[in-house]
Amino acid sequence: MRRGELTDEAWAVIAPMLPDPGGARGRWRDHRQVINGILGKLRTGAPWRDLPEHYGPCKTCHERRRWTADGTWDRILATAQVHDDGAPVQWTVSIDSSIVRAHQHAAGARKKGGSPTSPATPGTQDGEAIGRSRGGLSTKIHLAVDGRRRPMSNLLTPGQAGDNPPLLALLDAIRVNEPGPGRPRKRPDVLIAGKGYAHDSTRRALRSRGIRHVIPERSDQVARRTAKGSNGGRPPAFDKATYRKRNVVECCFNRLKQWRDLAARYAKRASLYQASLVLIAAVIWLP
Structure with a gap:
């Protein structure tokens, strides 16, 4: 087993989630070999054509992207999150965002029925979560993480987008099928976020969902409340000990950014880049 490849324990967890190698689509190449090839590409950031031969044809690994559309990668992550490895989900959830530079190869994705030069949403490249700013092309990853540093959900926006608008959608994307019957759990015990999420509307939305949150006030909010005196109301509750987590x-x-294909975006399609994030998130959860 080479560095970054699936361990025997990890393979035992995800193997039941994959299509039958001899199923209706004909004989598939060994799934473990192909997934290890994809992981090798994500680890090194090398072009598909430079994939080592021991992973099989690079075209086979590249075309296995069809699992993005049918939800196979999402099912693998969902299975990994409930795997009983002695470290259950810790529902003190932290959220934040990080910008990755988009390589020039990531630009110019063709629209369906259009051309690479078709009009796009302002600030984006054909709606593929690539923004253009003074620093060049970039994508922003929004991430929700449990108390043990494991990804629970992620979203992509153009690099110049704000942190706060995708917050509720990021929380809605959390779905953990805990062992036993019942619906997936979505609501954290505590939500920890930075000052970029310190908006009154955000606090109201979290309170309406019954989510306890630890978000510090921005300096301008403190000054505005203080200037109003007794009419400014009390400051929001803030637990310093919890915020340290x-x-x-x-x-x-x-x-995540130890995987070089994630540290810089090379994929033209946002769905393919996000699928890479989902696969690496599953690897982090697996034993």
Whole structure:
């Protein structure tokens, strides 16, 4: 087993989630070999054509992207999150975002029925979560992480987008099928976020969902409330001890960006780049 490949324990968990190698589509190449090839490409950031021969034809690994559309990668992550490895989900959830530079190869994705030069949403490249700013092309990853530094959900936006608008959608994307009957759990015990999420509307939305949150006030909010005197109301509750645990999301970003294909975006399609994030998230959860 080479560095970054699936361990025997990890393979035993995800193998039942994959199509039958001899199923209706004909004889598939060994799934484990192909997934290890994809992981090798994500680890090194090499072009598909430079994939080592021991992973099989590079075209086979590249075309296995069809699992993005049928939800196979999502099912693998969902299975990994409930795997009983002695470290259950810790529902103190931290959220944050990080920007990755988009390589020039990521630009110019063709629209269906259009051309690479077709009009796009302002600030984006054909709606593929690529933004253009003074720093060039970039994508922003929004991430929710449990208390053990493991990714629970992710979203992509153009690099110049704000942190706060995708917050509720990021929380809605959390779905953990805990062992036993019942619906997937979505609501964290505590949500920890930075000052970029310190909006009154956000606090109201979290309170309406019954989510306890630890978000510090921005300096301008403190000054505005203080200037109003007794009419400014009380400051929102803030637990400093809990807020110190927010670094887990930074640690998770650090782990994700050890995979060079995630540290810089080469994929033209946002769906394919996000599928890579989902696969690496599953690897982090697996033993």
